[in-house]
Amino acid sequence: MKRVLVVTRDEEARHVLLDFFRTESKVDIVESKERCFEKFRKKRYELIFIDLPLLHVGQNDHSNLSEYKHELQPFWQFFPSAELIVLTPPELIRQAIKAVKAGAGNYLTFPLHPDEVKYVTESLYESIRVQYELDYFRDSFWQTDSRDLIRTHSPLMKEVFQKVKAVAPTKTTVLLLGETGTGKGVIARLLHRHSQRGQNQFITVHCGAIPENLLESELFGHEKGSFTGAFRRKLGKFEIAHNGTIFLDEIGTITPPAQIKLLQILQDHTFQRVGGEETLEADVRVIAATNIDLKFLTTQGVFRNDLFYRLNVFPIELPPLRDRLEDIPLLVDNILTRLNKFHLKDIHGVHPEVMEAFQRYAWPGNIRELENILERAFILETTSILMPERFPVEIFAEAHPMPVIKNHTSYPLAEARRLFVDRFERQYLSDLLALHGGKINRSAAAAGITVRQLHKLLTKYNIRKEDYK
Numbered sequence: 001m002k003r004v005l006v007v008t009r010d011e012e013a014r015h016v017l018l019d020f021f022r023t024e025s026k027v028d029i030v031e032s033k034e035r036c037f038e039k040f041r042k043k044r045y046e047l048i049f050i051d052l053p054l055l056h057v058g059q060n061d062h063s064n065l066s067e068y069k070h071e072l073q074p075f076w077q078f079f080p081s082a083e084l085i086v087l088t089p090p091e092l093i094r095q096a097i098k099a100v101k102a103g104a105g106n107y108l109t110f111p112l113h114p115d116e117v118k119y120v121t122e123s124l125y126e127s128i129r130v131q132y133e134l135d136y137f138r139d140s141f142w143q144t145d146s147r148d149l150i151r152t153h154s155p156l157m158k159e160v161f162q163k164v165k166a167v168a169p170t171k172t173t174v175l176l177l178g179e180t181g182t183g184k185g186v187i188a189r190l191l192h193r194h195s196q197r198g199q200n201q202f203i204t205v206h207c208g209a210i211p212e213n214l215l216e217s218e219l220f221g222h223e224k225g226s227f228t229g230a231f232r233r234k235l236g237k238f239e240i241a242h243n244g245t246i247f248l249d250e251i252g253t254i255t256p257p258a259q260i261k262l263l264q265i266l267q268d269h270t271f272q273r274v275g276g277e278e279t280l281e282a283d284v285r286v287i288a289a290t291n292i293d294l295k296f297l298t299t300q301g302v303f304r305n306d307l308f309y310r311l312n313v314f315p316i317e318l319p320p321l322r323d324r325l326e327d328i329p330l331l332v333d334n335i336l337t338r339l340n341k342f343h344l345k346d347i348h349g350v351h352p353e354v355m356e357a358f359q360r361y362a363w364p365g366n367i368r369e370l371e372n373i374l375e376r377a378f379i380l381e382t383t384s385i386l387m388p389e390r391f392p393v394e395i396f397a398e399a400h401p402m403p404v405i406k407n408h409t410s411y412p413l414a415e416a417r418r419l420f421v422d423r424f425e426r427q428y429l430s431d432l433l434a435l436h437g438g439k440i441n442r443s444a445a446a447a448g449i450t451v452r453q454l455h456k457l458l459t460k461y462n463i464r465k466e467d468y469k
Helices: 011-021 035-041 066-079 090-101 114-138 155-167 184-194 212-220 256-267 294-299 305-311 325-342 352-360 365-379 413-436 442-447 450-460
Strands: 001-007 025-030 049-053 083-088 106-109 175-178 202-206 245-248 285-290 313-319
Touching: 001 011, 001 035, 011 025, 025 035, 035 049, 035 256, 049 352, 066 090, 066 325, 066 450, 083 090, 106 175, 106 256, 114 184, 155 285, 175 352, 184 202, 212 256, 212 285, 256 305, 294 305, 313 325, 325 352, 325 365, 413 450, 442 450
Parallel strands: 001 025, 001 049, 049 083, 083 106, 175 285, 175 313, 202 245, 245 285
Antiparallel strands: none
């Protein structure tokens, strides 16, 4: 049975919606957005009908999309998949259309008519159904909420996802290999989500972040009085993860005693708490990850050889971003979609020069670095696309020293001129600061402008004098 929430002060609209959904849906009714959010904390809804005035957006043609997005944002945060239908008086149809452009599913005008309610709701359900069918035929194995994650143009990543698809339904231990920031944590969750344990606990342990003297206790728990400060019994992560999955990140950093206990779990599926004698069962699927060469650590005597082979049953190596540059547009699109969803902006892409620079950059921090610089640029940006001046200078360092405007005739003259001037000014300022060691007074004097003018230009192009000292 579907759940519907109606947020309206219109008595007639309530009766129409209650009558329409009375046989196949459960309908809750409230009168304010605040009461609406109280309901959200207790129940999940698939359809939400809300009065346009209750969104508290200025009821005039001057209200912009970001204002509507600001009001719709809390609904998305609670239920990203719920469809929201705006209820509006006829004189506010323009504002209702803006709400739809900002992300609402559709709108209905007062007085409500059952036929219109039927058409709008069936249209929404039909679009959802069609999308589900397309997703299913694309690949019925993957869960719907994972399909954006597996979009790729990279042969290397297609191979990774094939391995994930093959091993996820099993109990086999998996070792994820790859540089920092390549997405090992994402793949670990993908493995768990598509396993037989997908509805149970997924516990992440960042082994490198736990002090050595606490690692055993954190993983396996301890008994009261087993060491100084052990005032009560504590359950370890393996005990908490029973019947689920545990993800051990930076596995190469664990101590020799912890390695012995982990080996026992992988061999016998049992363990003891620190200071305890009782043998406990560990029905846990282990996924481990490392950005260092465990085989080399075994030759150095730092990592147990037998533990390495127990962990390395099914290795999956994740390629660095520099080896899957064809996926950058997809990754950028996913990241911007997420940022737009939870921020009050509507930024739909990056400038062509930025995308070109992305294809030339080495990405030492991999996907994590891409996410970080996009989020920083997103916060700074005031237009509908991310402009070059919002990004760190080093992103462009491996591109042409003085980028040219490719296909310049595709731009209007004014836009082409502005792009050329912006690029020239940014390059000029960078060279100027480099020449004068980041000293503002000298740079301003050499440029023939005031210090204040120079500061404004540096702010415009997001150039930091500290980077040149």
